[in-house]
Amino acid sequence: MSHRPSSGIAAVSTALLAMSRHLEVRDVLKTIVASARELLDAEYAALGVPDDHGGFAQFVVDGVSDAQWKAIGPLPRQHGVLAAMLRDARTERLADVREDPRFGGWPAAHPEMKDFIGLPVKDGDEIIGALFLANKRCPRTDGGCGFTGEDEELLSILAQHAAIALTNARLYERSRELTIAEERSRLAHELHDAVSQKLFSLRLTAQAAAALVDRHPGRAKEELQQVAELAAEAADELRAAVVELRPAALDEDGLVNTLRSQVQVLDRAHSARVTFDTLGLKALPAAQEEALLRVAQEALHNALRHSGAERVDVSLTRRGPGAALSVTDNGKGFDPRTVRRAGRHLGLVSMRDRASGVGGRLRVNSAPGRGTTIEMEVPGG
Ligand SMILES: Nc1ncnc2c1ncn2[C@@H]1O[C@H](COP(=O)(O)OP(=O)(O)OP(=O)(O)O)[C@@H](O)[C@H]1O
Numbered sequence: 001m002s003h004r005p006s007s008g009i010a011a012v013s014t015a016l017l018a019m020s021r022h023l024e025v026r027d028v029l030k031t032i033v034a035s036a037r038e039l040l041d042a043e044y045a046a047l048g049v050p051d052d053h054g055g056f057a058q059f060v061v062d063g064v065s066d067a068q069w070k071a072i073g074p075l076p077r078q079h080g081v082l083a084a085m086l087r088d089a090r091t092e093r094l095a096d097v098r099e100d101p102r103f104g105g106w107p108a109a110h111p112e113m114k115d116f117i118g119l120p121v122k123d124g125d126e127i128i129g130a131l132f133l134a135n136k137r138c139p140r141t142d143g144g145c146g147f148t149g150e151d152e153e154l155l156s157i158l159a160q161h162a163a164i165a166l167t168n169a170r171l172y173e174r175s176r177e178l179t180i181a182e183e184r185s186r187l188a189h190e191l192h193d194a195v196s197q198k199l200f201s202l203r204l205t206a207q208a209a210a211a212l213v214d215r216h217p218g219r220a221k222e223e224l225q226q227v228a229e230l231a232a233e234a235a236d237e238l239r240a241a242v243v244e245l246r247p248a249a250l251d252e253d254g255l256v257n258t259l260r261s262q263v264q265v266l267d268r269a270h271s272a273r274v275t276f277d278t279l280g281l282k283a284l285p286a287a288q289e290e291a292l293l294r295v296a297q298e299a300l301h302n303a304l305r306h307s308g309a310e311r312v313d314v315s316l317t318r319r320g321p322g323a324a325l326s327v328t329d330n331g332k333g334f335d336p337r338t339v340r341r342a343g344r345h346l347g348l349v350s351m352r353d354r355a356s357g358v359g360g361r362l363r364v365n366s367a368p369g370r371g372t373t374i375e376m377e378v379p380g381g
């Protein structure tokens with residue numbers, strides 16, 4: 001053990017920089033505390049991250065056995081010298097912590113501590129923790145006892161590493177929250193696309209059944225059958241949206257067949273004539289097929305719900321290595337610029353997101369009195 005501490009710190013520093021990119025913050029803190037204890041030749045080392053309630057959110061120790069740690073009992077509170085360090089952001093170097101006027105005693109099983117050094121861990125002006133050590137080996141190699149000015153310098157480098165690790169952890173936590181928000185909006189779109197359309201058809205079919213029940217009980221029965229099927233499909237779609245599965249039919253029947261049969265169902269269910277046409281389509285990556293299907297569904301749904309059209313034509317054709325979808329109605333049309341992103345209208349936003357999500361493009365061609373065409377292109381694989 002002939003290493004000089006300052007060469008030791010360079011090695012520790014390099015190791016920490018490498019590991020803080022990969023590891024849990026707690027592992028980084030543990031390494032910092034263990035390195036501090038070794039480099040400063042102390043019996044005990046600890047790092048505490050205060051919470052807002054006078055306690056510690058994290059507390060990492062080195063030099064205390066598990067059995068000892070259990071015997072000591074609950075985590076320390078922010079009091080005495082520790083509290084002063086956290087409050088005043090001051091470095092404390094004491095020959096005997098027990099003689100300090102701020103010392104408030106410790107629990108029965110707490111190891112006896114004498115000389116003490118503690119540094120605040122700071123992110124800018126904010127104090128985010130404290131790194132402290134006790135009982136340096138005595139006598140030191142140079143004969144004296146207690147922590148030195150050089151120790152203080154070394155410790156301040158480690159405190160800076162701890163600050164980086166803790167700040168990274170906070171940033172990571174914040175980015176995770178953002179990801180959750182994105183996930184929530186994805187799910188909202190998914191539910192909108194899959195489930196609210198089914199529920200709308202369900203409502204129409206139930207109304208039809210109600211209108212038929214007196215005069216044509218037989219046909220009402222058929223409609224009710226349809227209600228049951230739609231409800232089952234809605235339940236399936238809901239489940240699929242939640243676990244992020246693709247529409248089951250896509251895997252079984254492929255895009256062309258799935259879309260064709262959905263168009264046929266709509267053609268029968270609505271007074272408008274709904275047609276499907278396809279030409280030369282090649283197999284596409286799964287995500288692009290799913291996006292095409294979802295966009296076609298929403299465009300069809302919008303055409304049948306909003307446009308009052310007599311005809312809705314769907315076509316799906318090969319476009320280079322990719323594909324192009326178009327859904328055209330001869331209904332009343334609308335001004336796409338006046339449909340705001342906000343509020344309850346999710347359909348158009350969702351279509352755009354789906355297209356761009358797979359590297360594709362969406363065009364909305366519509367004007368009052370001129371009908372509507374929704375076009376989508378995907379690049380293929
Ligand atoms: N094919 C269409 N013909 C006429 N108007 C349309 C057509 N498609 C969309 N619109 C108009 O654009 C608006 C926005 O459509 P969008 O799909 O974004 O929302 P929405 O259908 O009203 O609600 P949802 O969130 O349930 O889809 C519609 O409310 C309607 O006024």
Ligand SMILES: [Mg+2]
Nearest residue numbers: 301302347348
């Ligand atoms: Mg819509």
